[in-house]
Amino acid sequence: MIRLPLVLFFSAGLFSVGVYGVLARRNAVLVLMSIELMLNAVNVNLVAFSQLLRDTILAGQVFALFVITVAAAEVGIGLAIVILIYRNRETINIDEVNLLKW
Amino acid sequence: MIAQISPPELDFLPVAPELVLAGGGMAIMLAEAALPRVTSRVLLIASLLIVAGAAGITVALWGWDGEPTVLAGMVATDRFAVLIRGVLLAVAAIGAVYGHHQFDRAGERRPEFFPLLLFATTGMTLIAAASDLILTFLALEILSLSLYVLAGFSRRVTASEASMKYFLLGAFSSAFFLYGVALAYGATGTTSIGGIARALSGPSEGLPLAMVAAALLAVGFSFKVAAVPFHMWTPDVYQGAPTAVVGFMSAATKVAAFAALIRVFNVAFLPLSWDWTPIVGVLAAVTMVVGSLLAIAQTDVKRMLAYSSIAHAGFILTGVMAANQEGIASATFYLVAYALMIVGAFGVVLLVSGDERTSLSSYAGLAVRSPLLAALLSLFLLSLAGIPPTAGFMAKVSVFRAAVDAGHTWVVIVAVLASVVAAFFYLRVIVLVYMKEPEEELQPDRSPLPALTVAVPAVATLVLGVFPGLVFGLLETASIFRW
Numbered sequence: 001m002i003r004l005p006l007v008l009f010f011s012a013g014l015f016s017v018g019v020y021g022v023l024a025r026r027n028a029v030l031v032l033m034s035i036e037l038m039l040n041a042v043n044v045n046l047v048a049f050s051q052l053l054r055d056t057i058l059a060g061q062v063f064a065l066f067v068i069t070v071a072a073a074e075v076g077i078g079l080a081i082v083i084l085i086y087r088n089r090e091t092i093n094i095d096e097v098n099l100l101k102w
Numbered sequence: 103m104i105a106q107i108s109p110p111e112l113d114f115l116p117v118a119p120e121l122v123l124a125g126g127g128m129a130i131m132l133a134e135a136a137l138p139r140v141t142s143r144v145l146l147i148a149s150l151l152i153v154a155g156a157a158g159i160t161v162a163l164w165g166w167d168g169e170p171t172v173l174a175g176m177v178a179t180d181r182f183a184v185l186i187r188g189v190l191l192a193v194a195a196i197g198a199v200y201g202h203h204q205f206d207r208a209g210e211r212r213p214e215f216f217p218l219l220l221f222a223t224t225g226m227t228l229i230a231a232a233s234d235l236i237l238t239f240l241a242l243e244i245l246s247l248s249l250y251v252l253a254g255f256s257r258r259v260t261a262s263e264a265s266m267k268y269f270l271l272g273a274f275s276s277a278f279f280l281y282g283v284a285l286a287y288g289a290t291g292t293t294s295i296g297g298i299a300r301a302l303s304g305p306s307e308g309l310p311l312a313m314v315a316a317a318l319l320a321v322g323f324s325f326k327v328a329a330v331p332f333h334m335w336t337p338d339v340y341q342g343a344p345t346a347v348v349g350f351m352s353a354a355t356k357v358a359a360f361a362a363l364i365r366v367f368n369v370a371f372l373p374l375s376w377d378w379t380p381i382v383g384v385l386a387a388v389t390m391v392v393g394s395l396l397a398i399a400q401t402d403v404k405r406m407l408a409y410s411s412i413a414h415a416g417f418i419l420t421g422v423m424a425a426n427q428e429g430i431a432s433a434t435f436y437l438v439a440y441a442l443m444i445v446g447a448f449g450v451v452l453l454v455s456g457d458e459r460t461s462l463s464s465y466a467g468l469a470v471r472s473p474l475l476a477a478l479l480s481l482f483l484l485s486l487a488g489i490p491p492t493a494g495f496m497a498k499v500s501v502f503r504a505a506v507d508a509g510h511t512w513v514v515i516v517a518v519l520a521s522v523v524a525a526f527f528y529l530r531v532i533v534l535v536y537m538k539e540p541e542e543e544l545q546p547d548r549s550p551l552p553a554l555t556v557a558v559p560a561v562a563t564l565v566l567g568v569f570p571g572l573v574f575g576l577l578e579t580a581s582i583f584r585w
Binding site for chain 2: 039045
């Protein structure tokens with residue numbers, strides 16, 4: 001039996017790795033993957049809470065399924081935008097995508 | 103150990119506007135694929151009919167006297183949701199006309215614009231009525247995903263850049279939002295907004311966790327409403343995205359996200375209001391000051407309006423932090439007024455500069471070239487600055503009064519100072535328009551249909567400025583949440 005705090009620390013760690021990835025990585029695809037990591041950290045949380053609370057309608061687990069679906073849709077649109085940028089600029093380094101600034 | 107799950111009673115009438123919008127969007131998408139030669143004008147008329155249908159059902163829902171929530175507690179049926187839906191549908195209709203005009207004039211065939219606009223509107227109206235955090239998140243994603251695509255809806259390189267920045271920061275912020283939802287679920291054992299309020303109003307072990315959850319949800323919402331320090335995407339996206347899309351999203355996204363924010367914080371986290379009002383107050387003060395100060399430095403009209411929209415997020419938060427019915431009513435009135443003036447202001451920008459000539463200097467002498475557009479622009483800018491007799495003035499007065507009545511005088515002092523600073527950059531544009539000689543050959547668009555569309559929010563801005571009771575009368579019942 002894995003105790004709850006362990007799971008919560010694990011998911012908080014996973015989320016932090018994702019945040020670090022978004023802030024530190026310059027490649028748009030890797031940023032996208034880091035965002036996925038953050039969403040999956042939340043999924044771990046949701047399932048763990050659902051188990052702990054003995055939720056009879058399993059709201060947490062159902063919500064995790066929704067999140068997986070949304071994450072898939074997000075990747076679809078994200079990669080499409082990355083391709084669009086690549087066609088226009090021949091780079092997906094987000095530091096070089098800088099036409100707009102004050 | 104599987105509990106007996108009884109299927110919930112399904113009453114679809116309160117979500118009928120969303121069903122019409124989403125169904126209509128899909129129908130237009132299919133029609134466009136099946137009949138490749140259908141013109142943009144036909145699609146525009148079809149979209150307007152769909153929006154009108156949804157609006158008709160929305161009006162009928164005003165008199166709803168059934169359950170406070172339907173579909174297993176997912177959708178609220180209160181009048182707040184109805185009022186916000188009405189505003190959003192009006193903005194969507196105006197946005198559809200703008201989009202049709204812009205792409206038609208550029209000679210681009212973009213039939214996907216209308217379905218995406220309708221899907222975005224579906225998400226927005228749904229988030230206003232969501233009474234469960236699961237639905238709030240899903241609606242947030244529906245509207246965001248549609249808007250990421252719409253922001254890149256142009257061949258210009260800047261549009262794809264705007265789309266990418268919006269996407270990366272938007273997805274980043276929804277992850278924070280989602281983490282907040284998960285912690286709220288862990289703290290209270292439910293994702294229902296009313297259920298969270300019930301769990302938190304008694305003694306609860308999950309209180310620290312609930313506070314962290316409220317903070318994370320505030321971060322997620324702050325990104326969507328463009329509150330400082332989560333505003334970085336706003337100027338870039340507003341400048342890069344097609345002007346017609348910006349007109350729609352600047353008004354509608356803010357209304358929808360604020361509607362959800364108001365509901366979540368004034369229902370679910372109302373028992374914690376002592377903890378979150380000071381934080382929202384600081385957020386509001388910083389947003390107003392930074393938005394107003396940075397707007398002064400702008401040389402591009404779309405960026406200037408973006409910073410102005412950031413500053414307005416701060417004013418609306420001032421109303422939200424009152425955390426009572428007066429605060430809700432004043433913030434909602436502000437949302438209505440803000441939606442009207444910003445959608446109108448971007449409409450004028452669309453007609454004067456399109457996507458290309460958006461530098462402020464190209465507005466010099468606009469009054470000579472087109473007195474009508476100059477007058478409309480001045481009206482919207484005066485309203486954004488909060489000068490009577492416009493809706494912007496009444497909106498500012500009402501949020502200030504709500505905040506003072508709730509005892510937050512210091513925020514109102516900051517807000518008044520920020521308004522003074524903000525008046526400077528709005529009036530500077532009016533001076534340019536009326537008192538400078540035109541420097542370059544400026545050819546404003548003289549098409550009648552969009553000009554007529556811009557006139558609608560202009561009239562509404564004046565009418566609400568003179569008769570604010572028209573909306574405040576509705577808000578007497580529309581500022582009460584039922585859950």
